[in-house]
Amino acid sequence: MTRQAHSDRAEVLYREQQLRENRFTDRLFAALMVVQFIGCIVVALLVSPRTWIGAHSSLHIHIWAAICIGGLLAAMPIVLAIKHPGQTVTRHVIAVSQVLFSALLIHLMDGRIEAHFHVFGSLAFLAFYRDIRVLLTATLVTAADHFIRGLFWPESVFGVFSASNWRWVEHAAWVLFENIFLMISITRIQKQTKKLARTTASLEKQKEEIEDVVRQRTKDLRRALEDAKAADKAKSDFLANMSHEIRTPMTAILGYADLLQNEEQSDLKEVDKTLCSINANAKHLLTVIDDILDVSKIEAGQMTIERIKTNPTRVVNDVLQLAAPRAKERGIKVSAIYSTPLPESIMTDSTRMRQILLNLMGNAIKFTDRGSITIHVSCDESQQQLLISVIDTGIGMNPKQVAEIAQFKAFSQADASTTRKFGGTGLGLRISNALATQLGGEIQIKSDEGIGSVFSFKIDTGSLVGIRMVMHKEAGVENTEEDLPQISEVSNQPEPHKNQLLGLHILLAEDGPDNQRLISFHLKKAGAQVTICGNGLVAAETIESTATDDLPDVVLMDMQMPELDGYSATRRLREGGYTLPIIALTAHAMDGDRQKCMDAGCDDYQTKPIDKNALIRACAKHANDSTAPSNVA
Amino acid sequence: MTPKTSLILVAWGVAVVAFFGQLVSYSAQPGNDGHPPVQWPDNSALQRNANQWTVLIFAHPRCPCTRSNIAEFARLQSKLSDTPTTHLVLFHPADQNQEWTKGPIRTEATRIDGLRLFYDEAGTFTRDFGVQTSGHILAYSPDGSLAYSGGLTSSRAHEGMSQGAIELLNLLNGKREIRLTEYPVFGCSIIDDEQACADEECKTP
Numbered sequence: 001m002t003r004q005a006h007s008d009r010a011e012v013l014y015r016e017q018q019l020r021e022n023r024f025t026d027r028l029f030a031a032l033m034v035v036q037f038i039g040c041i042v043v044a045l046l047v048s049p050r051t052w053i054g055a056h057s058s059l060h061i062h063i064w065a066a067i068c069i070g071g072l073l074a075a076m077p078i079v080l081a082i083k084h085p086g087q088t089v090t091r092h093v094i095a096v097s098q099v100l101f102s103a104l105l106i107h108l109m110d111g112r113i114e115a116h117f118h119v120f121g122s123l124a125f126l127a128f129y130r131d132i133r134v135l136l137t138a139t140l141v142t143a144a145d146h147f148i149r150g151l152f153w154p155e156s157v158f159g160v161f162s163a164s165n166w167r168w169v170e171h172a173a174w175v176l177f178e179n180i181f182l183m184i185s186i187t188r189i190q191k192q193t194k195k196l197a198r199t200t201a202s203l204e205k206q207k208e209e210i211e212d213v214v215r216q217r218t219k220d221l222r223r224a225l226e227d228a229k230a231a232d233k234a235k236s237d238f239l240a241n242m243s244h245e246i247r248t249p250m251t252a253i254l255g256y257a258d259l260l261q262n263e264e265q266s267d268l269k270e271v272d273k274t275l276c277s278i279n280a281n282a283k284h285l286l287t288v289i290d291d292i293l294d295v296s297k298i299e300a301g302q303m304t305i306e307r308i309k310t311n312p313t314r315v316v317n318d319v320l321q322l323a324a325p326r327a328k329e330r331g332i333k334v335s336a337i338y339s340t341p342l343p344e345s346i347m348t349d350s351t352r353m354r355q356i357l358l359n360l361m362g363n364a365i366k367f368t369d370r371g372s373i374t375i376h377v378s379c380d381e382s383q384q385q386l387l388i389s390v391i392d393t394g395i396g397m398n399p400k401q402v403a404e405i406a407q408f409k410a411f412s413q414a415d416a417s418t419t420r421k422f423g424g425t426g427l428g429l430r431i432s433n434a435l436a437t438q439l440g441g442e443i444q445i446k447s448d449e450g451i452g453s454v455f456s457f458k459i460d461t462g463s464l465v466g467i468r469m470v471m472h473k474e475a476g477v478e479n480t481e482e483d484l485p486q487i488s489e490v491s492n493q494p495e496p497h498k499n500q501l502l503g504l505h506i507l508l509a510e511d512g513p514d515n516q517r518l519i520s521f522h523l524k525k526a527g528a529q530v531t532i533c534g535n536g537l538v539a540a541e542t543i544e545s546t547a548t549d550d551l552p553d554v555v556l557m558d559m560q561m562p563e564l565d566g567y568s569a570t571r572r573l574r575e576g577g578y579t580l581p582i583i584a585l586t587a588h589a590m591d592g593d594r595q596k597c598m599d600a601g602c603d604d605y606q607t608k609p610i611d612k613n614a615l616i617r618a619c620a621k622h623a624n625d626s627t628a629p630s631n632v633a
Numbered sequence: 634m635t636p637k638t639s640l641i642l643v644a645w646g647v648a649v650v651a652f653f654g655q656l657v658s659y660s661a662q663p664g665n666d667g668h669p670p671v672q673w674p675d676n677s678a679l680q681r682n683a684n685q686w687t688v689l690i691f692a693h694p695r696c697p698c699t700r701s702n703i704a705e706f707a708r709l710q711s712k713l714s715d716t717p718t719t720h721l722v723l724f725h726p727a728d729q730n731q732e733w734t735k736g737p738i739r740t741e742a743t744r745i746d747g748l749r750l751f752y753d754e755a756g757t758f759t760r761d762f763g764v765q766t767s768g769h770i771l772a773y774s775p776d777g778s779l780a781y782s783g784g785l786t787s788s789r790a791h792e793g794m795s796q797g798a799i800e801l802l803n804l805l806n807g808k809r810e811i812r813l814t815e816y817p818v819f820g821c822s823i824i825d826d827e828q829a830c831a832d833e834e835c836k837t838p
Binding site for chain 1: 634638642645646648649652653656657659660693695696697698700701724726728729756767788790791792793821822823824825
């Protein structure tokens with residue numbers, strides 16, 4: 001409420017209060033008029049009932065005067081008080097009537113001095129209106145009455161037949177004398193009423209503000225409650241989905257493992273098929289866990305991207321290559337269309353770009369029974385953006401489902417039946433959208449039920465100055481293998497040489513017997529000599545008790561162990577002056593975990609489950625990098 | 634305010650003013666002055682005091698206007714240096730006895746010192762002294778000459794000091810020379826005498 005509005009409101013409240021007072025006073029005067037009318041008749045009957053001529057009498061004229069004049073004086077105020085209560089004209093007519101009643105009463109009481117008190121009492125009563133103008137009206141009528149009588153019947157008020165022309169002024173002055181005090185009183189009451197109105201307006205304003213706050217808070221609380229309920233439901237759904245998503249591959253893994261353990265396997269082909277199933281299910285399980293970690297990073301606002309030089313065409317083709325086997329299984333053609341020349345390289349996060357495309361392709365394959373899936377790529381050089389669309393001819397979605405999906409809520413799919421029919425965690429699109437937003441723009445969705453869907457996103461290219469623009473031809477699974485570039489991840493990761501770690505001494509600090517066995521098996525297979533320690537303390541003491549020349553070439557340090565964890569053991573060794581390479585092994589795969597290991601003194605970082613090739617390459621690299629003379633500073 | 638309301642208010646104002654004017658006009662209308670004898674009539678049954686002023690007050694016992702005259706005279710008497718011989722001549726009809734005269738006027742008259750009450754059956758005294766209107770006061774000097782004739786109020790039943798009262802006060806206190814002063818009388822007609830009405834211009838209240 002502005003200052004002006006507050007002032008206006010206070011004025012309205014003041015006027016309302018004044019109106020209530022005026023109406024109340026009107027009613028009082030209406031009642032008083034009746035009393036005065038009856039009173040005048042009674043007075044006339046008591047004082048001058050009859051007039052006489054000898055033995056004969058008749059009704060005194062005062063009786064008629066009381067009835068007629070008293071009736072006239074009373075009637076109009078009563079009618080106005082009923083018909084127009086609170087109006088200006090009503091109170092002024094009442095003021096006129098009231099002072100004329102005084103004149104009538106004085107007359108009927110034979111001019112008794114006591115009757116004159118009626119005038120002053122009337123003025124005090126009229127002050128109830130808190131309106132100085134009403135007093136002025138009453139005063140003017142009194143003055144006029146005296147003035148006119150003074151002119152024509154001076155003896156009726158002044159007691160002499162020839163009074164001074166200004167005698168009426170003296171009488172009016174006495175009325176004014178009382179009015180002065182009444183006016184002072186009225187002015188003070190008006191000020192107090194206005195102050196009260198301002199205070200009431202302020203209170204109203206405060207009440208309004210408090211109500212607004214309460215309303216807003218209630219709304220917020222209701223929304224928070226709804227959100228909490230939705231989140232609770234989403235998490236319940238998520239847990240149910242996760243349970244399903246984790247238990248399904250776990251069932252396969254445990255089942256096949258049990259099969260291998262208990263059944264006598266003579267058919268090597270069948271054994272290989274079983275192992276492939278275990279491997280595939282384990283990888284799927286890992287994907288689920290990665291998705292959960294990604295979502296938790298997104299929810300925590302900790303998802304970060306890197307911008308490195310990336311060949312966008314290669315990423316697209318890699319995705320096509322990876323998606324091709326599943327597409328072929330379902331009889332779907334997958335292809336890429338490059339409608340404009342594309343930059344040879346852009347600055348983006350290739351891993352995240354690939355992750356988005358793989359997710360969209362995975363969804364497209366999942367929801368497409370026949371037809372094709374096309375990755376459409378174009379470049380807007382002026383905006384420095386790539387526009388990538390994944391177009392399928394699948395089941396599509398209705399507008400409601402599109403609206404639901406477009407909210408990109410975690411653990412949310414088009415509807416519950418989607419989960420039942422097609423599976424999935426409902427995390428992929430949420431992750432992809434978060435990544436796309438960081439890379440250039442949100443995912444846009446268009447879909448027609450029964451026709452297909454288009455999922456589009458943009459990738460900021462960074463500056464294209466000096467970057468060669470290349471026009472590519474269409475690529476697809478029907479093309480020959482030669483047409484498709486080799487998948488970089490596969491092609492750049494050659495199978496390690498069998499004796500890549502030959503002659504190296506590696507100390508493995510790991511508390512899990514299975515992992516001890518698995519990791520040492522891979523290392524030994526690569527030619528290394530392996531020393532196993534059950535925890536960090538043993539590892540540290542082993543190294544500390546070993547002669548400098550016999551120190552291991554590389555230490556593989558699990559970071560979570562009993563007695564002394566990997567962080568403390570590494571820190572102890574570094575503080576002890578040991579510079580030998582230490583590679584951290586950890587199941588903690590969050591972004592900050594790598595830095596935490598480096599801060600403890602590790603040289604490298606490998607996550608569990610172990611990628612044996614990556615592990616062997618890391619061991620070989622750090623063994624070669626370390627300077628031979630001494631591992632002790 | 635609508636024109637109709639304005640019109641009604643104006644009509645109301647006019648009516649109020651008219652009625653009030655009529656009332657005030659009536660109040661200011663004096664009664665018949667009569668023809669009181671300038672010398673005390675020798676044949677009157679009322680006795681004059683030859684040593685002091687004799688004041689005659691003629692009254693209709695039921696006239697409401699006369700009460701004021703009696704009250705004013707009582708008030709005036711307290712300011713006199715010497716109490717005059719005062720007679721209250723109270724009318725009663727021939728077919729009524731003295732009980733008929735009981736009332737506020739007779740009661741009020743008891744406040745006047747030395748007052749003698751005379752019951753004026755059928756208005757005999759009133760006629761003797763040529764008086765018509767209740768409240769008429771006649772003041773005769775010790776030598777029997779009429780020096781004041783009139784009422785003591787300035788309008789009908791209106792109490793308060795009047796010019797007539799001042800004149801009478803000064804006369805009785807010897808503060809002015811003895812000469813006839815007349816003042817209007819406000820009150821009812823004491824007698825219903827057709828003859829009186831025929832002789833005089835009869836003014837009924």
